Amino acid sequence: MSKFLLKKVLLIIPLLLGVTVICFTLVNINQSDPAEVSLRVNNITVTKEAIELTRKELGLDKPLINQYFSWLNNLIKGDFGISYENKKPVIDELLEAFPITLYLSLFSIFLIIVFGFIIGVLCALYENTLFDKIVRALIFTTTAIPSFWLALLLIYSFAYYYNIFPSNGFSGFSSLVLPSVTLAITYISTFVRIIRNSIIQTKNSLFMMYAKARGISKYALIKHQVRNAITPFIVALNMSIPRLLAGTVIIENIFALPGLGRVCVHAIFVRDYPIIQSYVLFMAILFIIFNLIADIWVQKYDPRVKQFR
Amino acid sequence: MKSITKILTFCLILVFFSACQSKENSIKKDELIYASTKDIRDINPHLYSGEMAAQNMVFESLVINTNDGIKPNLAKSWKITNDGKTYIFKLREDVKFSDGLVFDANIVKKNFDAILENKARHAWLELVNQIKSTKVIDKFTFELNLKNAYYPTLTELAMTRPFRFISTNCFKNDKTKDGVKCYVGTGAWILKEHKKNDYALFVKNENYWKNKAKIEKIKWRVIPNHQSILLSLQKGEIDLIFGSDGDMINLDAFTMLEKSNKVKTELSNPIASRAILINTKREITKDLEVRKALEHAINKQAIIKGILNNKETVANTLFSKTTPYCNIDLPVKTFDISMSKKILDNDGWLLNKSTNIREKDGKQLVLKLYYNANNAQEKTISEYIQSNLKDIGIKLQIIGEEKQTFLDRQKSGDFDLQYSLSWGVPYDPQSFISSWRIPAHGDYQAQLGLERKAWLDKTIEDILIQTDDLKRAKLYKDIFSYIHKEDVYIPISYSRTKVVFNPKLKDVGFNLSQYEIPFEKMYFEKSK
Numbered sequence: 001m002s003k004f005l006l007k008k009v010l011l012i013i014p015l016l017l018g019v020t021v022i023c024f025t026l027v028n029i030n031q032s033d034p035a036e037v038s039l040r041v042n043n044i045t046v047t048k049e050a051i052e053l054t055r056k057e058l059g060l061d062k063p064l065i066n067q068y069f070s071w072l073n074n075l076i077k078g079d080f081g082i083s084y085e086n087k088k089p090v091i092d093e094l095l096e097a098f099p100i101t102l103y104l105s106l107f108s109i110f111l112i113i114v115f116g117f118i119i120g121v122l123c124a125l126y127e128n129t130l131f132d133k134i135v136r137a138l139i140f141t142t143t144a145i146p147s148f149w150l151a152l153l154l155i156y157s158f159a160y161y162y163n164i165f166p167s168n169g170f171s172g173f174s175s176l177v178l179p180s181v182t183l184a185i186t187y188i189s190t191f192v193r194i195i196r197n198s199i200i201q202t203k204n205s206l207f208m209m210y211a212k213a214r215g216i217s218k219y220a221l222i223k224h225q226v227r228n229a230i231t232p233f234i235v236a237l238n239m240s241i242p243r244l245l246a247g248t249v250i251i252e253n254i255f256a257l258p259g260l261g262r263v264c265v266h267a268i269f270v271r272d273y274p275i276i277q278s279y280v281l282f283m284a285i286l287f288i289i290f291n292l293i294a295d296i297w298v299q300k301y302d303p304r305v306k307q308f309r
Numbered sequence: 310m311k312s313i314t315k316i317l318t319f320c321l322i323l324v325f326f327s328a329c330q331s332k333e334n335s336i337k338k339d340e341l342i343y344a345s346t347k348d349i350r351d352i353n354p355h356l357y358s359g360e361m362a363a364q365n366m367v368f369e370s371l372v373i374n375t376n377d378g379i380k381p382n383l384a385k386s387w388k389i390t391n392d393g394k395t396y397i398f399k400l401r402e403d404v405k406f407s408d409g410l411v412f413d414a415n416i417v418k419k420n421f422d423a424i425l426e427n428k429a430r431h432a433w434l435e436l437v438n439q440i441k442s443t444k445v446i447d448k449f450t451f452e453l454n455l456k457n458a459y460y461p462t463l464t465e466l467a468m469t470r471p472f473r474f475i476s477t478n479c480f481k482n483d484k485t486k487d488g489v490k491c492y493v494g495t496g497a498w499i500l501k502e503h504k505k506n507d508y509a510l511f512v513k514n515e516n517y518w519k520n521k522a523k524i525e526k527i528k529w530r531v532i533p534n535h536q537s538i539l540l541s542l543q544k545g546e547i548d549l550i551f552g553s554d555g556d557m558i559n560l561d562a563f564t565m566l567e568k569s570n571k572v573k574t575e576l577s578n579p580i581a582s583r584a585i586l587i588n589t590k591r592e593i594t595k596d597l598e599v600r601k602a603l604e605h606a607i608n609k610q611a612i613i614k615g616i617l618n619n620k621e622t623v624a625n626t627l628f629s630k631t632t633p634y635c636n637i638d639l640p641v642k643t644f645d646i647s648m649s650k651k652i653l654d655n656d657g658w659l660l661n662k663s664t665n666i667r668e669k670d671g672k673q674l675v676l677k678l679y680y681n682a683n684n685a686q687e688k689t690i691s692e693y694i695q696s697n698l699k700d701i702g703i704k705l706q707i708i709g710e711e712k713q714t715f716l717d718r719q720k721s722g723d724f725d726l727q728y729s730l731s732w733g734v735p736y737d738p739q740s741f742i743s744s745w746r747i748p749a750h751g752d753y754q755a756q757l758g759l760e761r762k763a764w765l766d767k768t769i770e771d772i773l774i775q776t777d778d779l780k781r782a783k784l785y786k787d788i789f790s791y792i793h794k795e796d797v798y799i800p801i802s803y804s805r806t807k808v809v810f811n812p813k814l815k816d817v818g819f820n821l822s823q824y825e826i827p828f829e830k831m832y833f834e835k836s837k
Contacts, residue, residue, distance in 0.1 A: 053429070085350070168532050254533075254534045256531060256533060256537060258505060258531070
């Protein structure tokens with residue numbers, strides 16, 4: 001296990017390097033000149049002199065390879081650069097916005113785990129009953145609904161019409177209910193499907209047949225089935241968490257929550273490259289980390305993988 | 310047992326929902342909640358990254374632009390020497406910054422010097438280039454010396470930025486160009502709190518020297534999504550939306566809200582010019598005859614009726630006649646398809662009946678129109694123009710681009726037609742025409758194909774430093790007549806600022822500039 005872990009961790013290094021190269025290149029192959037963007041974002045008249053001055057200020061007058069290594073070197077030191085727009089350190093901008101995104105994601109994950117898991121198990125246990133059919137129809141519908149539309153629908157119903165929740169902004173826990181529900185609904189559908197299918201498949205497996213033959217109780221049988229469904233659930237959840245964090249972009253804009261997604265969208269609009277680069281890098285790192293956690297989980301808890309190790 | 314469980318569950322849900330009741334729902338009537346898609350950002354009055362409406366709330370200028378001309382503000386009077394090069398301002402002696410610092414000539418000089426320290430960044434404003442020196446005569450007398458007699462001096466001193474005053478306690482190393490330590494001004498409002506991308510809270514300046522604001526607080530809420538803003542407004546969570554050209558509210562939503570009795574709406578007088586810019590340097594549009602044909606091909610009245618819900622007026626000239634120096638009689642180019650077709654036929658652009666596109670020397674009459682994709686109104690107008698041009702055998706490709714790419718294209722001049730909007734008074738016409746000389750602007754690029762472009766730029770320069778009002782008016786007439794004759798712009802309409810608000814909010818009006826919001830005049834009607 002430790003050998004596997006070491007191998008996985010070591011693999012992260014080239015992967016991260018690759019990610020940094022992509023982040024850096026993505027910004028640099030863009031048609032807009034970062035120096036001009038920096039000037040425009042501050043509503044400064046773009047003149048030849050101003051561009052030259054800004055290029056020097058931002059280190060853009062150096063060869064690309066030097067710029068990359070200088071950027072990488074700073075990243076290692078925890079310096080993510082300075083925002084073009086407000087001249088503040090990018091890391092401060094991201095850290096300031098991160099708590100809102102974190103609360104939003106945690107609450108959504110909580111909803112996904114609770115509802116995704118419970119409904120999934122119930123659907124499998126009551127396979128092909130009216131309950132199962134209704135849930136499957138709902139899953140089909142909610143998966144098809146675009147999240148921005150669902151968000152507006154929820155605002156209209158629960159904020160405007162019934163006046164239960166605030167329609168936008170962050171003023172405590174109540175502000176997170178509608179955005180978290182919007183964010184979680186699509187994932188709940190996916191997880192219900194995963195859990196349901198996994199349990200149904202297990203129902204007809206050989207080990208369940210032996211278990212039944214051994215005459216163990218119905219409760220113990222369900223426990224076996226559910227335990228077997230946990231691994232695909234955890235793997236999918238680990239892959240979903242970074243997606244969920246990245247997915248807050250639309251939700252934060254509709255619900256006017258000042259989180260990471262908002263910072264990123266604004267940065268894209270004004271082409272604040274250091275922020276875009278750092279956001280993409282941050283998301284890529286999250287994907288790598290959660291992928292690693294999923295791998296480790298599977299290695300540790302899935303006996304089928306264990307036997308091939 | 311089951312029914313008890315049901316009742317308990319119901320009670321729990323009820324408790325949960327009531328706990329979730331938002332504090333925001335109970336609007337305090339001493340606080341006005343204004344929604345904007347944008348954060349106030351850095352409101353340093355000497356830089357440009359902040360929202361102008363917020364800068365205007367906190368920082369003031371020596372003089373102000375009004376419908377009746379320039380009026381005193383922080384300067385109670387001024388004298389201009391006969392050569393028009395020296396302005397001597399007598400300052401008010403009862404003004405203090407909200408940190409207690411007395412506003413005097415030293416502070417004025419330090420602010421001016423801080424602005425001039427950053428000349429390159431204010432190059433768009435000719436006044437900055439014209440200032441020779443600044444001088445303190447006595448504690449409350451300030452002198453401004455210019456290189457030339459620059460006629461829009463007072464108008465530009467009154468603009469929202471950069472000539473506004475910030476407490477010198479906020480300066481960083483005696484400068485403001487690299488940011489400021491605080492945002493302390495002399496204005497009607499004090500910025501008390503700012504949570505980036507969330508809200509900014511302004512409180513009334515109790516020691517304000519002029520008429521104090523009628524409302525205690527203004528909360529500037531940032532809501533990036535337009536639909537969310539509309540729902541919040543109807544719910545009563547916000548009291549005011551204010552903006553121009555579809556950036557805050559499009560005309561469809563405006564008309565819908567106008568009909569509802571939950572909110573009130575107001576429209577300003579025509580403020581800025583909506584037009585299509587034609588590039589005189591491009592292969593097809595360099596031909597004056599093609600530009601002429603385009604002028605007659607667009608049904609402006611239909612755009613105004615069908616897309617702008619009759620909320621704007623038809624523009625026959627680039628600037629409305631109410632804009633200073635623009636009351637000029639120029640030939641009206643009416644919507645006349647047969648005229649357009651005739652012009653194109655005579656110019657050799659003949660209709661290919663199989664493709665329905667005109668051709669000349671084997672080349673098809675295909676043009677590209679670019680617009681800002683984030684603006685729904687621009688998209689619809691562009692689509693309508695596309696159908697108009699199809700009727701005369703021109704294939705118009707319309708391309709919506711993200712704002713930055715759209716701006717990049719202005720600079721490169723890589724367009725046949727481009728959507729254009731002027732800056733409105735007090736920037737129109739002098740600051741807007743001044744920008745025609747800067748290569749980063751689409752106007753400059755579009756005018757490059759004109760035979761007399763050099764003359765145009767030189768005349769603009771002359772206008773700005775011309776002391777004789779009659780001569781200046783003559784020069785304005787010359788350039789506007791030339792631009793009109795050369796068909797560089799297809800004027801569409803004169804746009805208006807739109808405001809939607811809580812019916813209890815009173816005295817909602819407009820400042821001269823579309824970028825300023827007169828919050829200090831507004832108040833809530835007392836509950837009966």
